[in-house]
Amino acid sequence: MDTASMGPEALRELIQGPSDVEWSYEMRRQCQEILPHLFLGPLQASKSIEILQSLGITHIVCIRDSKEAFSVRPRFPESFAYLVLDVQDSEEQNLISLFPGAKKFIDEAIANGGSVLVHCNGGISLSPSFVVMYVMQYYGLSWEDALHMVQNRRYCISPNGGFMTQIKEYESIYKAKNVIASNPPRLANTRRKRSEEDDEDNIQREGERTKRALMDDDDDDDDDDDAMQT
Template identity: 65%
Template sequence: MQTVQEMSADEKQQLIQGPGDEWTYEMRRQCQEILPGLYLGPLQVSKSLETLQSYGVTHILCIRDAQEAFSVRPRFPDHFQYMTLDVRDNEDQNLIKLFPQAKEFIDQARLAGGRALVHCNGGISLSPSFVVMYVMQEVGLSWEDALHMVQNRRYCISPNGGFLTQLKEYESIYKAHIAVQGFPQQQQRAVSRRKREEDDDADELREQELQERKRAYTENANGDDSDDNAMQT
């Protein structure tokens, strides 16, 4: 998928705004496609084998509070690949620490041509926060644009205040990571550029020295001819 750096301003705006489907209350019980191969929804969707198969789901990321383990759990392990994360839905819960394994799981599904469903109990706070972080990094959006992009597809999401703060923090983290990844290439290009400049300078110096030697040889040769002519006279 294109990153925002590869998009025009209109394409970026269209991506964030989404399809613009009319939202109804019943849709909060369904899942919505956020990116190709990435769905977000509530527990109800994960309980229906027929529904999951109709969406072509292959991987399910089940995010739950430990107290919900009796209901929010893998239900069809013979049909789908699961990952379960126990996450407290309170403002002190560290999402950033848990996100890398969630991202890896979603990436595995999408890279294999599959489809991942990310869900929690209500699909309101926990699972949307992880999906916003994924969209932010995958597409290269600010935390606000990523939040709006997910919200424009699943209108009922509402991450708690602590999660919103972490979304802001994660924007700086993922951008710094990208900058660090790009630094060796930038450094290598700078070294190569300096080497070319040094080689050019060395070539120019050698050419100057060669011209000086030619000039000196010519002057010496002309001087010898003058002396011979003087002797003949």
């Protein structure tokens, strides 16, 4: 979804989110809907099958530090489709390399009418980083606007410094991909035009070579006639 056609007021409302929600400390243990059919929360939000079903959740992205595998795990594999990402919850962890797989999982779930919960242990740093990158690309936002949009729906998020650096880097990455994806016909036409121009130049050069060869032959014939007359 591209926000380029949105006016400033509509874009501001999108980023600010609902104004009638009062944040409370208990909401840290719950999940929040960040955009239609995409929820973000902590491990606690993934433990109640009744709550998950009441929200219409069909798919769950479980992001965990490998040391947390015993507790942060798929609990209802018979009821939900899971994507488990084992990472290190540290500033050195590369999230950008893992994001395409998560994005594909979320995209396919939503496209098929499902709803997705993305969670880590606390829902504060790790899983919010993935959701910020997803929102950024989904709406075509800057990293600042995407971060504010997610924070305005789940107030307690706070990606660590390393994750923030990657969130900022991802803005230029997804924008470059969009440019490449939107311009193949233009690039192909440019290459075709250059090829046609090269062909025309080659034909012109070949014609000039042929013309010079014919002129040289005429000069040789003239020389022969002069020699015979002599």
